[in-house]
Amino acid sequence: MTGHHCPAVIQQLRTRIAAIERMGPDEAGAGRPVLALGQPAIDAALPWSGLPLGCLHEIVGQGAGGFAAASGFACALLDRLGNSNGDDMTAAGVTVLWCLQTHEVREHGVPYAPGFAALGLDPAHTIVTRGRSDVDILWAMEEGLRTPEVAAVVGETGGVDFTYSRRLQLAAEASGVTAFILRRGEDMPASAAVTRWRVMPIPGTDIGHTRWQLELRRCRGGAPNEWFVEWNDETSDFTVAPEFRHGTPEPQRAYA
Amino acid sequence: MAAPSAVAETEGIRPSLPLTDARAQLPGLKAFPADPVGDAKALAHIAEWCGAYTPWTAPEAGGEILEGGGAGVWLDATGCAHLFGGEAKLTRMLIARIQRLGFTARVGLAETPGAAWAVARFGHADRAELDGNKGDVGRIVPPGGVRAALTPLSVMALRLPVDVVEGLYGLGLRHVGDLLNVPRAPLTARFGDVITRRLDQALGQVFEPISPRPETLPMRVRVMPAEPLGQHTDIAVGLKRLLRQLEARLRRKHLGARRLVLNLYHVDGEVSRASIGASRPARDADHLFRLFADRLEGLDPGFGIEVMALAAPVTEPLSPEQIPLASRRSRSVSAELGALVDRLQNRLGTENVMRFDLRESHIPERAAAPVPVFHAGPPASPPPSTCRRPVRLLPQPETIEATAMIPDGPPVMFRWRRVLYRISWAEGPERIAPEWWLKTVPWHRPWDPETRDYYRLEAAAGSRFWVFREGLYRTAGELPEDPPRWYLHGLFA
Numbered sequence: 001m002t003g004h005h006c007p008a009v010i011q012q013l014r015t016r017i018a019a020i021e022r023m024g025p026d027e028a029g030a031g032r033p034v035l036a037l038g039q040p041a042i043d044a045a046l047p048w049s050g051l052p053l054g055c056l057h058e059i060v061g062q063g064a065g066g067f068a069a070a071s072g073f074a075c076a077l078l079d080r081l082g083n084s085n086g087d088d089m090t091a092a093g094v095t096v097l098w099c100l101q102t103h104e105v106r107e108h109g110v111p112y113a114p115g116f117a118a119l120g121l122d123p124a125h126t127i128v129t130r131g132r133s134d135v136d137i138l139w140a141m142e143e144g145l146r147t148p149e150v151a152a153v154v155g156e157t158g159g160v161d162f163t164y165s166r167r168l169q170l171a172a173e174a175s176g177v178t179a180f181i182l183r184r185g186e187d188m189p190a191s192a193a194v195t196r197w198r199v200m201p202i203p204g205t206d207i208g209h210t211r212w213q214l215e216l217r218r219c220r221g222g223a224p225n226e227w228f229v230e231w232n233d234e235t236s237d238f239t240v241a242p243e244f245r246h247g248t249p250e251p252q253r254a255y256a
Numbered sequence: 257m258a259a260p261s262a263v264a265e266t267e268g269i270r271p272s273l274p275l276t277d278a279r280a281q282l283p284g285l286k287a288f289p290a291d292p293v294g295d296a297k298a299l300a301h302i303a304e305w306c307g308a309y310t311p312w313t314a315p316e317a318g319g320e321i322l323e324g325g326g327a328g329v330w331l332d333a334t335g336c337a338h339l340f341g342g343e344a345k346l347t348r349m350l351i352a353r354i355q356r357l358g359f360t361a362r363v364g365l366a367e368t369p370g371a372a373w374a375v376a377r378f379g380h381a382d383r384a385e386l387d388g389n390k391g392d393v394g395r396i397v398p399p400g401g402v403r404a405a406l407t408p409l410s411v412m413a414l415r416l417p418v419d420v421v422e423g424l425y426g427l428g429l430r431h432v433g434d435l436l437n438v439p440r441a442p443l444t445a446r447f448g449d450v451i452t453r454r455l456d457q458a459l460g461q462v463f464e465p466i467s468p469r470p471e472t473l474p475m476r477v478r479v480m481p482a483e484p485l486g487q488h489t490d491i492a493v494g495l496k497r498l499l500r501q502l503e504a505r506l507r508r509k510h511l512g513a514r515r516l517v518l519n520l521y522h523v524d525g526e527v528s529r530a531s532i533g534a535s536r537p538a539r540d541a542d543h544l545f546r547l548f549a550d551r552l553e554g555l556d557p558g559f560g561i562e563v564m565a566l567a568a569p570v571t572e573p574l575s576p577e578q579i580p581l582a583s584r585r586s587r588s589v590s591a592e593l594g595a596l597v598d599r600l601q602n603r604l605g606t607e608n609v610m611r612f613d614l615r616e617s618h619i620p621e622r623a624a625a626p627v628p629v630f631h632a633g634p635p636a637s638p639p640p641s642t643c644r645r646p647v648r649l650l651p652q653p654e655t656i657e658a659t660a661m662i663p664d665g666p667p668v669m670f671r672w673r674r675v676l677y678r679i680s681w682a683e684g685p686e687r688i689a690p691e692w693w694l695k696t697v698p699w700h701r702p703w704d705p706e707t708r709d710y711y712r713l714e715a716a717a718g719s720r721f722w723v724f725r726e727g728l729y730r731t732a733g734e735l736p737e738d739p740p741r742w743y744l745h746g747l748f749a
Contacts, residue, residue: 064673064747065719068648072749075647095593102608109648112746113612113624118645119749123612127629129600130608140600147596201718201749203680208644210749211718231749 018221035081035178039229039238042214047221051077051195054176056169058196060183060217067108067184069201069212072119074154074180076231076238079120081152081178083236096126097144099137099155105130108156108184119233138164145171145179152178158185166192188217195219202228211241258290295327301525302354303329308521308563309350310336311476314466328376330369330466347394357525363394369466370458371402374413374432379405406458407433414454420447432458475511475568477501484523484560488552491520491561495548498566499541512537512574516544520555521563528555533606535597536630537572543595547602597629618688620649620745643686644712646722646746653743656723663740666711670723672744677715684711685725712748720748 036043036050043049051057061070078096098111113123131137137155144153145168160168160181169192172179181193188196196218204211210231216224229238260269260278264285269278279285299315306313312332333346340346347363354361364376379395397405406413409432411424423446429435435443435455443451456462477498485491495518506512517531530551538544600609610626617623623645658667666682689707708724715721726741 063719065715065717065721068646068719068747069749072647075749097596105651109646109650109747111612112620112646112649113614114620114645115647115649115746115748117614119647123614123624126611127597127600128610128612128626129604131604136604140604143596143599147592149593150596201720203714203716203718208683208712210720212749213718 033176035077035084037077037238038080038236039227039240041240042225042227042229042238045216045222045225046195046219051178053081053178054172055194056165056172056179056181056192058181058183058191058193058218060185060188060196060198062184062186062198062200064108065201066199067182069199070182070197071111072210072231073197073199073212073214074182075116075119075121076233076236077180078152078154079233079236082120082122094122094125095150096121097140097150097153098126098128099140099144099153100128100130101134101137101156101158102130102132104156104158104184119231120236134158134160138168141168141179141181142171145175145177148175148177150177152180154180154182156182156184159183159189160191162190162192169193193218204230258292299327299329301527302357302359304527305357305521305525306331306350307519307527307565308478308480309333309340309346312466328373332466333365343396347396351394361394364397365394366397366405367399367402368458368460369464370415370454371397371406371460373415374409374458375405378409378413402459403436407431407436411435414451414458416450416454420450423447424451475502475505475509475513475571476565477505477567478563478565480563481561484562485564486557486560488555488557491555491557491564492545492552494564495552495566496541496545498564499544502566502568503539503541503544506539506568506571506574509571510573511568511571512539513544513568514538514570514572515568516548517567517569518548518551519565519567520557520561521565522558523560523562524558526558528558530555532602533598534594535601535606535609535628536594537574538594538598539574540591540595543591543598546595547598550603594630617691619691620645620688622691624649644748646720647749649746650744653724653745656742656744658723658725658742660740666713667723667742670713670742670744672721677713677717677719677721679713680716681714682711683713685709686711688724710745722746722748 032048032052032054034048034050034052059070059074061067082094100110111126111128113126116126117123129140131140134157137157138160141153141155144150160183165181168179168181171177181191195216198215198217200213200215202211202213210233212229212231214227214229216222216226218224228241230241231238264278264282267282269282269285275287278287296315303313303315306329310331310333312330312334314330316327316330331350333343337343337346340349343365347365351361351363362376364372364374364379366372366375375395375397395405411429411432411434412421413432414435416424424430424435429438432455435451440452453462457464479494479498479501481490481494485494498518502513502516513534514537515531515533517529520528520530522528530548532544532547532551534544534547597609606628609629611629611631612624613627613631615623615625654672656670656672658670660667666684667679669676669678671677687707687709706727708726710722710724713721713723721744723742723744726743
């Protein structure tokens with residue numbers, strides 16, 4: 001026992017762990033294309049200066065309103081993804097695969113094409129599938145992730161265990177297709193997702209604004225963070241609303 | 257008496273004989289009730305099983321009781337015999353296989369269905385075709401030998417009704433040969449045209465089509481392994497071979513398959529089946545094999561499978577841009593995307609894989625219509641409304657208890673799913689009236705086709721809702737005086 005912690009050794013070990021996880025900030029920043037959220041405050045907080053593509057991301061929405069907000073956030077990200085791919089013929093396709101669970105439709109409603117279109121997601125290029133169980137959803141997601149023609153895969157699910165999230169992450173890495181899990185509910189088990197977001201709708205200063213409290217709950221190689229943002233569907237941009245940061249109290253939760 | 261056994265027949269028991277008479281003739285006779293439905297089913301089953309030998313098979317339509325045994329199975333063996341090493345080998349194989357299933361088979365093979373029917377049932381007298389010691393090969397009439405083969409047979413061999421046969425016997429016309437030599441006009445005058453028609457059919461002077469079972473298809477490939485297959489892996493190998501053959505045939509015709517049916521003919525006479533569908537015409541063997549992968553697990557090889565046949569009942573022209581690599585970068589749907597949709601549809605069901613088309617309608621339920629992914633309908637028109645629409649729509653509007661400050665205004669609070677929401681912002685109303693120019697009821701049942709006033713609401717907690725009040729507001733005194741009903745229909749992001 002030498003008893004000395006050599007900083008170089010620790011750094012070396014960190015690099016090795018990152019290599020094992022295949023998602024260290026160094027490695028991801030090097031090769032993987034990135035989807036910038038277009039808002040410097042948020043992009044700077046992410047170790048990749050944006051969301052890395054070809055990875056699994058989780059978006060959590062609680063309750064009916066929260067889940068609608070989470071769907072909206074996913075739409076917004078896909079809108080930005082579509083715009084960034086726009087004229088680039090070599091980029092991945094434009095198709096989005098959106099997987100629903102049949103039994104949850106009563107509870108959370110179906111994705112509504114006119115609303116999606118308003119948020120910037122083209123219904124003509126969105127394939128919607130319905131599955132009976134979480135198993136079906138995850139299978140459909142994996143199939144989508146193995147098809148490079150697909151730009152992104154969205155799966156609405158109650159829960160994914162770590163093993164399956166790892167499967168999805170590896171499939172996404174292999175093909176470069178980006179995966180989003182829209183998760184209902186509170187319990188958040190460990191997952192191989194690169195980032196985990198929690199989206200809550202917050203009141204705006206006027207109706208007609210889409211405002212969210214964006215919580216970065218987990219981020220591999222980064223620290224948790226929180227922003228209050230407004231989505232502008234005309235310009236496909238997020239704006240951080242600083243007045244909410246200090247002025248407004250924590251938004252009330254729905255009365256139970 | 258429907259079907260006497262072979263032994264009973266030698267004792268002179270004929271079909272159509274009353275049971276009491278038969279009992280008097282042969283005291284030890286055992287009688288079982290006839291089961292025409294069961295017989296027809298068994299016959300249809302055998303006909304299907306014979307599909308392993310030729311695609312054109314049909315059970316003989318039952319009905320009238322004829323001398324010479326019950327109904328049989330037609331096989332159109334034209335162009336098939338050489339696959340089995342000649343007609344004699346084909347018939348020998350058929351007889352042996354059907355015997356193994358527990359039936360006695362009499363096989364006749366001739367140029368016309370009528371002649372085949374005749375020699376199968378009445379050709380016992382000239383068993384010249386018994387092929388050494390290799391077993392029964394049935395009665396095969398050589399080409400051009402129909403007239404000679406029929407001449408010595410009884411007139412019963414012409415598929416004539418019992419009373420006609422008795423009439424002919426009364427006239428002393430006992431053999432087909434006798435009929436060939438008498439003038440036709442008196443026969444027709446006395447018995448109708450049945451005799452001459454059957455005679456012409458047997459001799460091939462009138463064409464008699466066999467109406468095949470519906471599944472017979474031109475795009476069909478089959479494989480008969482040397483040994484019965486008992487393993488899933490063997491079936492998979494056989495299927496791959498079939499798919500490659502089919503791919504080659506489809507390519508020659510510039511076709512793609514929309515549906516494929518795999519029939520497995522078991523040693524014990526069972527037929528099991530698996531089918532897949534493709535969202536767009538496809539012929540790539542690897543892709544189609546992946547679609548079958550799930551289905552194969554559900555198939556039980558049982559005692560073994562002796563013939564596998566793959567058919568494409570639905571084919572469509574396969575346009576050139578679906579040929580791989582041609583459209584790798586074009587905006588049109590690529591082959592890979594088609595393959596993905598096929599896999600999704602085959603596991604989740606066709607109705608569960610869709611795309612939404614925006615429709616030119618103000619009715620929320622109608623503004624988005626589910627269509628098949630590769631549905632090539634009219635181009636989607638942009639939504640007519642610039643009003644905001646929710647990101648999620650409930651399949652059925654849900655009742656809420658809403659409180660409004662003024663009767664005609666938006667709610668200030670409402671209770672939905674036992675949670676109370678206080679409203680801080682409201683926008684509306686957006687009045688949506690039923691599309692009176694359409695006859696169908698636009699709203700979902702059980703709602704009446706009434707006007708709806710939609711409001712966008714934002715709760716103090718932040719959630720944004722799309723709610724509506726049903727019907728026009730009525731002042732007191734007007735009927736009906738029900739309080740307005742409120743529903744929640746969607747959620748904004």
